[in-house]
Amino acid sequence: QVPYQPSSPRQVANALALLRGREGKTVDLGSGDGRLVVEAYKQGLRPALGYELNPWLLCLANYRAWKAGYHGKVSFLKKDLWKVDLSDCYNVIVFLAPSVKPPLATKLLAELPDGARVVAGRFPFPSWTPSSTLGQGLEQVWAYDMKEVRGAAQSSARG
Numbered sequence: 001q002v003p004y005q006p007s008s009p010r011q012v013a014n015a016l017a018l019l020r021g022r023e024g025k026t027v028d029l030g031s032g033d034g035r036l037v038v039e040a041y042k043q044g045l046r047p048a049l050g051y052e053l054n055p056w057l058l059c060l061a062n063y064r065a066w067k068a069g070y071h072g073k074v075s076f077l078k079k080d081l082w083k084v085d086l087s088d089c090y091n092v093i094v095f096l097a098p099s100v101k102p103p104l105a106t107k108l109l110a111e112l113p114d115g116a117r118v119v120a121g122r123f124p125f126p127s128w129t130p131s132s133t134l135g136q137g138l139e140q141v142w143a144y145d146m147k148e149v150r151g152a153a154q155s156s157a158r159g
Contacts, residue, residue, distance in 0.1 A: 004032055004057060006108040007095055007121060012039050014135040015093055015119045018143040019045060022117060024090025029081040029104075034061025034074070036093050045091060048077040051084055077085065094122035102126065109147045114147040128152070 007015070016039055019026070028036045031050025034057075041048040052058050061076040081104075086092065089112060094104065105125050108118060116132075120142045124130060128149050130142040 003097070004054065005095075006033055007035055007099070008139065010135065010139040011095070011121050011141065012036055014139055014141040015095075015121055016040060016043055017134055018046075018123055018141060019043075019091050019093075019117065019121050022091055023028075024115070025049075025088055026091035026093070027086070027089050028093040028095075030094070030096050031061060031076060032054070032057050032095075034064045034096070037061070037074050037076065038064055038068050038070060040091070040093070041070055042068070047075070049077060051077055051079045051081050053078060053080060076118060082107065087113065089113075090116045092116060092118045094118060096123075098123045107145070109150065109153065112146045116146040116152065118144045118146065118149075119146070 012035055015036060026040045026045040026048045028050040031037050032053045037048045037050040049157060052061065056077050058078055065074045077108055083139055101123060105127060124142040125144060128144050128154060131145040131148055132143045134141050
């Protein structure tokens with residue numbers, strides 16, 4: 001369980017700036033109230049969906065999508081992020097606690113395609129080197145390109 005902490009407008013803007021111009025399926029793991037998914041769709045990232053276990057946050061996310069005029073265009077699914085297949089995801093947003101990052105890094109390395117980009121908010125992945133970063137302090141976000149992350153992991157395993 002990860003406590004709910006809504007993303008600030010600056011965190012949302014920074015995360016989506018690191019995904020600007022990209023294509024492919026966009027997912028937010030632990031999507032909370034849906035603000036990142038709604039904004040991703042608004043900026044042209046399609047399909048855009050969120051995985052969230054908290055039923056109250058799912059209701060809030062669906063309300064947010066409806067209010068923005070995106071009901072039926074974005075999806076919020078009550079699914080455990082550890083049980084979803086991410087092999088068709090090219091843009092992954094992760095605003096989760098530091099304790100979740102090491103096991104999540106293993107899952108992402110195993111499932112994501114080489115062309116995928118992971119954007120982490122609030123806390124970086126401790127064992128990965130970001131391709132780029134944006135913002136300072138609590139507003140900082142980190143982008144990781146899976147091809148680079150895999151290359152670095154293979155280099156360190158060899159040597």
